[in-house]
Amino acid sequence: MSTPLFPDDIWRHIRREASEFAASEPALASFYHASILNHRVLSGAVSYHLATLLGSQAVPAMSIREVFLQAMRLDSRIEQALCKDIEAYCERDPACNHFLMPLLYFKGFHGLQAHRLAHWLWGQGRRALALYLQNQISQIFHMDIHPAARIGSGIMIDHATGVVIGETAVVGDNVSILHSVTLGGTGNTKGDRHPKIGNGVLISAGAKILGNIQVGDCARVGAGSLVLEDVLPYQTVVGVPARVIGKNLGGEPSREMKHAMGNSAAGDAAHQPSQPDPLKS
Secondary structure, eight states: OOOOOOOEEEEHHHHHHHHHHHHOOOOGHHHHHIIIIOOSSHHHHHHHHHHHHOOOOOSOHHHHHHHHHHHHOOHHHHHHHHHHHHHHHHHTTTOOSSTTHHHOHHHHHHHHHHHHHHHHHHHOHHHHHHHHHHHHHHHHSOEEEOOOEEEESOOOEETTTTTOOOOOOOOOOSEEETTTTTEOOOOOOSSSSSSSEETTOOOOOOEEEEEEEOTTTTTTTTTOOOOOSOOOOTTEETTTTTTTEOOSSSOHHHHHHOOOOOOTTOOOOOTTTSSSOOOOO
């Protein structure tokens, strides 16, 4: 992996790309200027663009933008996390070849950053506004994340449609989540009832992970799988209900984004490309 960039580095890349794109496509020049080039700093551009997407007649974009700016000013971790998220998209998504693409076009990134604001508001006791943002995120970006859910940095939520993350869920750093993934509960019992996802985990399309269970660091969860029990670090699980079919030999599956694997016996670390491809979305 390349050396992580600082927010100022990310911002320089984004501004340069926006200038080049504005020159090459005049029809979008005003869009690039309004979204990026008219702003001095990254927080200004992010707050403007997301507020434009989330604003409504009831709560205008300007009001949402002011809250975004306040949150990023008071908690530097928000901007640091979003920069790591941008790097995650550029590193893991072969369709993402410019730093500005997640910021302008990827609803998984938009919903995640809006959740970061909602989570900050939740921690500040401003729960009504946090829940309002959750509802806006669900309606606009088609992903539903409870404001209390704790999500690390370096996250890629690819495509995003249908992603649901419950109130007491915890997601570690450098995790990749594909569309239609659920981190949910198993009943109406209150309290700690949602999954805890470790660092470097890959959760493929349509997977359902339910209950207060642990998915260990660098595990892989196959497409369409139903996970109801703990998954140990570095294990690969597939199926309904999910079963262990292999074990990874180091590395972070979330970064490698390798969905193909052999249908090997539990504990078998060998990769067999000729076998079925249960993790491919």
